[in-house]
Amino acid sequence: MTKHKKLKLILGILLFIVLVGVLYFVLQKIDERDTVETDGEDTYLTSDNDIIFDGKIYELDHPVKSYLIMGTDGSGNENVKGEQYEGSMADFLMLMVIDEADKKYGFLALNRDSVAEIPMMDKNGQVDVYNDMYLCLAHAYGGSKRQSCINTVNAVSSYLHDVPIGGYLAIPMDHISDLNHVLGGVTVTLEDDFTAEDAQMKPGETITLTDEQAAIFLRGRMDVGDGTNLSRMRRQKAYLEAASQKIREQNAQDAKFLAKAYDQIMTYATSDLNMNVITKLAKNMDQYESLGFLQIEGETKLGNDRIDDGQVHNEFYADETSLKENVMKLYPLVDTGKTEDD
Numbered sequence: 001m002t003k004h005k006k007l008k009l010i011l012g013i014l015l016f017i018v019l020v021g022v023l024y025f026v027l028q029k030i031d032e033r034d035t036v037e038t039d040g041e042d043t044y045l046t047s048d049n050d051i052i053f054d055g056k057i058y059e060l061d062h063p064v065k066s067y068l069i070m071g072t073d074g075s076g077n078e079n080v081k082g083e084q085y086e087g088s089m090a091d092f093l094m095l096m097v098i099d100e101a102d103k104k105y106g107f108l109a110l111n112r113d114s115v116a117e118i119p120m121m122d123k124n125g126q127v128d129v130y131n132d133m134y135l136c137l138a139h140a141y142g143g144s145k146r147q148s149c150i151n152t153v154n155a156v157s158s159y160l161h162d163v164p165i166g167g168y169l170a171i172p173m174d175h176i177s178d179l180n181h182v183l184g185g186v187t188v189t190l191e192d193d194f195t196a197e198d199a200q201m202k203p204g205e206t207i208t209l210t211d212e213q214a215a216i217f218l219r220g221r222m223d224v225g226d227g228t229n230l231s232r233m234r235r236q237k238a239y240l241e242a243a244s245q246k247i248r249e250q251n252a253q254d255a256k257f258l259a260k261a262y263d264q265i266m267t268y269a270t271s272d273l274n275m276n277v278i279t280k281l282a283k284n285m286d287q288y289e290s291l292g293f294l295q296i297e298g299e300t301k302l303g304n305d306r307i308d309d310g311q312v313h314n315e316f317y318a319d320e321t322s323l324k325e326n327v328m329k330l331y332p333l334v335d336t337g338k339t340e341d342d
Helices: 003-020 024-031 135-140 145-159 174-183 211-221 229-253 257-266 273-286 320-330
Strands: 052-054 056-060 065-072 090-099 104-110 116-119 132-135 167-172 187-189 207-208 287-293 298-303 315-319 334-337
Touching: 056 090, 065 145, 090 145, 090 320, 104 207, 104 320, 116 135, 116 145, 116 174, 132 135, 132 167, 145 167, 167 174, 174 211, 174 229, 187 229, 211 229, 315 320
Parallel strands: 065 167, 104 287
Antiparallel strands: 052 056, 056 334, 065 090, 090 104, 116 132, 187 207, 298 315
């Protein structure tokens, strides 16, 4: 791999990490260090359930690797296990799919307000009941951080018509300010009014975000703009784009910058990622086609009091055509010629 290609790969990897705070730091580590510890076999996961769209049954033409990236909001009580444990909501959800056979990879941003069938995992990790809830709430169930992650993986897989998801990585969104600190601040132009939180954050202003401002910019929703999660996802994308320049600057000034960033982020992550798999991916991804960041279209509207808190919440309803199109871009699905009625 040439120095230019390696730098290009690292920049792309870190760009994703700034927002997601997860998988890309793992990928980047491979190029920064001579050795990588491994703790598992290089395996593919496939779904046992039928993948059904429009009544037709699809199957994978060949295996892919897929990982769910989660950013949690810290609303739960996650430092204990069992009956006292309460999972936080997953404010940020993104699926990464890597197709080694077709040499391409892409990301699917998932709206945390999506109404979906959520498994109501109990404190023992068992599921007997499913309810139509917000996708972000899947992480609130279970009896440990790992169980909450597994429950969310299952909910997202079901939401996407049972496509396979082979791993996960979750990071508390509280640590977004830490990521911003690692970058030395990120410069953005504000479209929304954040003065209720910080007098300097006026619409139209171009500012270099402090660590606290970065958290406000990336996490603010209810009292910002139109109050929807779609607006917050737009700001997160803007932060990503601005962060790319800072990544280039930091990488040029400090050869150890990427390794230090990795070490910091992984101290508070929850993951089952297989390092053997990640090692191989990092060495090949610069040769793959990037499908970019995909997003499911749909409608946001005020819904019911689904969580019994006396409030009406925004609900996102996916356009099924858009959902199918995005899934088909990421997963090599083929029509089996069978239907769900066969």
